[in-house]
Amino acid sequence: MKFIETNDLSDIRGRMLNGSDIFEFRCHPGVSCFNLCCRNLNFFLNPYDVIRLKQNLEISAGEFIEKYTDIIVRPGNYFPDVLLRMADNAEKTCPFLTEGGCRVYPDRPQTCRAFPVEHGLYYDAAKNQTSLVHFFRPPDFCQGRHENTARTIASWEADQESAFYNQMTVRWAEVARLFQADPFEGEGPNGQKGKMAFMAVYNMDAFRDFVLNSSFLKRYKVKSQLRMKIKSDDVAVLKLGMAWIRMFLFGVKVSEITLKR
């Protein structure tokens, strides 16, 4: 998911797709470029991607972050990006690419599901409105666009089972966009609050421990439906983490959590 802040979408590379627009695409093991797209990637992972991948690999979120990612802070942003670290080989392949294909395929990240479509969150500053935009932009080597299979955004989402990924990514993108302003009062994202915020959304196992084993639940009232799921549901922990960031760092009123009086 990318943030696009422009009043002129025509300056963005790729073909913009609206609701009923058709694009031709099919990917299958018979294409000459099979798996060529799974290498040398600048691959940004969203929090929900981490949930699915760490569950697939049967490791904790902390272990996943340590073993498979690089964390970077881009200039002008106050929240780190989490990049999937490519394998240390000549082709810099995705760490999950094997001779037999993708070894995490049922839980592959949203970017892989959407490819070669890219989704973006378009923020219209004049109207203060956010909307989803879609661009079809296969790289030159991608032969799938010559396969004569008609798709729409909706049919592609159904084919790739990506509806929930998209929902969670939009939800996260709306939180991440807030970090274009500095909520850390000079402390930076590596200070105490920054580390807490990172844990709240990317290390859901550690955040769950923190919520259940600190004074968190004495200080905050968590909506009962959400609270009941925290022990066993990573998505519930992530939703709580995102709501907590909005409230704690940005003073936004949220429905999921309130400060106890």
Ligand code: SF4
């Ligand atoms: S490059 Fe395109 S057609 Fe080839 S494997 Fe990747 S997505 Fe499929």
Ligand code: SF4
């Ligand atoms: S996660 Fe799977 S589909 Fe995505 S780049 Fe890696 S090997 Fe390819």
